[in-house]
Amino acid sequence: MRYLPHTQEDIQKMLAVAGAGSLDDLFKTIPDAVKVKDGLNLPEPMSEWELNDYMEKLASENIACKGYTCLIGAGSYDHYIPAIIPYLVSRSEFATAYTPYQPEVSQGTLQGIYEFQTMVTDLLGMDIATASHYDCGTALAECALIALRKNKKADKIAVSDLVHPSHREIIDTYLKPTGYEMVLIPHTKDGLTDMTALEAMDGIAGVAVQSPNFFGHIEDLAAVKKVADAKKILFITSFTEALAWGILKNPGSFGADLVAGEGQSLGIAKTFGGPGLGLLAGTSKLMRDLPGRLVGRAKDSNGDDGYVLTLSTREQHIRRERASSNICSNNGLNAMTAAMYLSTIGKIGIREIAQLNHDKAMYLKSALAGAGFEPVFDPPFFNEFVMKAPRDFNRKRIDLINRQCVFAGLDLAPYYPELTDHYLFCATEKVSKQQMDQLAKEVA
């Protein structure tokens, strides 16, 4: 969106067309009671260089990953973003305040989203993907609703307690006013979802398991599929680390009905936790149950390819009360970013980056084990793992942030009270061997 200021003359012309005498006249339908009376009370205007200085000063008060060694993932990952991405994505054709879906004028954006959907289905091994959602949590909550709509006789959804805590909260928020209920599947001492507990559950419409789960472990999705099939319920799986599919067998190959995921790892900055990129993919059978937007390829009157929003008859601009979802927004710019990222790194690139993540995480785990940390769980993991820390670690951890610019792990106790002194670590391709060795030395 270009910045085009209006001259007084422009404003007068527009007012004349609108049939208003003045700006106040234009807004006279707004009741006086809700109008601001005494102006906006803003500080004095600044010159461009003053404003730049001021904003930089404000920004420097934040601690962000830049200049830090980030060993925390937990749903938001510090990956390298190729230089081409910020350049391309900031082009005004993409970075616009308007969501351009009118096929007559938006073929570029629509094709971009169509390509994004295609890449998501390839990555996850699914038939169909939506144009994106706010984040993994909302995509997962939408999947829970689909399951409840499909299995009308059930009023519960089973969710692994190793699904990201925030995502479980979002499901809870969605279900609270509905009378439906989320039941938690406990985890085993190995840090995996307890299949026996799932088998014993009745009256559930679907099961949701995250893999790699919140502890970083790779779940046995084949086992989840078996239980879901035996119970004739929907098998939903989620993930927070999209790059895992560079080396792991994808959800589609395990027969998942629905997949919800976070795409932040695909070229999108952490930006203090959002906006993210909610991925949602399903089987063809569920095509008409998917919420949000879908872009399809069609033919125009000349027989040429053209891209349009499709299957949107169930959405709220057509029928508000009975829409399959009341969030029809998609994170268009982030979806475009992910498509650019995936096409930049390619099939071989994603495998290499994923392998690097895994190898570095293995190295960090052994380095910490050598420094007196206790590996509590044993299942295979991708780039995150849990360690039990020595007693005095928490003091050192705070000190590491302030003195060494290292974020050394996430304290798990607030999320799993039984896990005092347990920390969730993550290593991405950005962490160097020196940094990991240095950390091990500091905490030993």
Added chain:
Amino acid sequence: MKDINELNLPEDVKYTKDHEWAKADGDTVTIGINDYAQDQLGEIVFVEMPAVGDSFSAEDEFGSVESVKAVSEMYMPISGEIVAINEDLEDAPENVNEDCYQSGWIIKVKPSDLSEMDALMDKAAYLEMLKG
């Protein structure tokens, strides 16, 4: 859009206020959407049907019909159990547009109380309702 006078409304079926039709045939009742409904919806692309064996009360929602313009729910004219669904509609939903009373039928029901049919409208009463 058809004018009311152009609508094909057979004399030998019953009508509901939601524009379904129902026709008793021995101990089953065949149900579909009528000419007015298919004409209003426009080109039908998908019919969502219940499973054989499902039971419904009169006025329960039993499925939906999707056109290029909108999705519309269908409601049971009478109570009963689904004994057949028109599987041809999965590949040929346009049958509902082309021939809503024959090849475009949607479900067959074993009624729990056949006398519920008496509460439905005949052609004259239905036309009266349409004209408002």
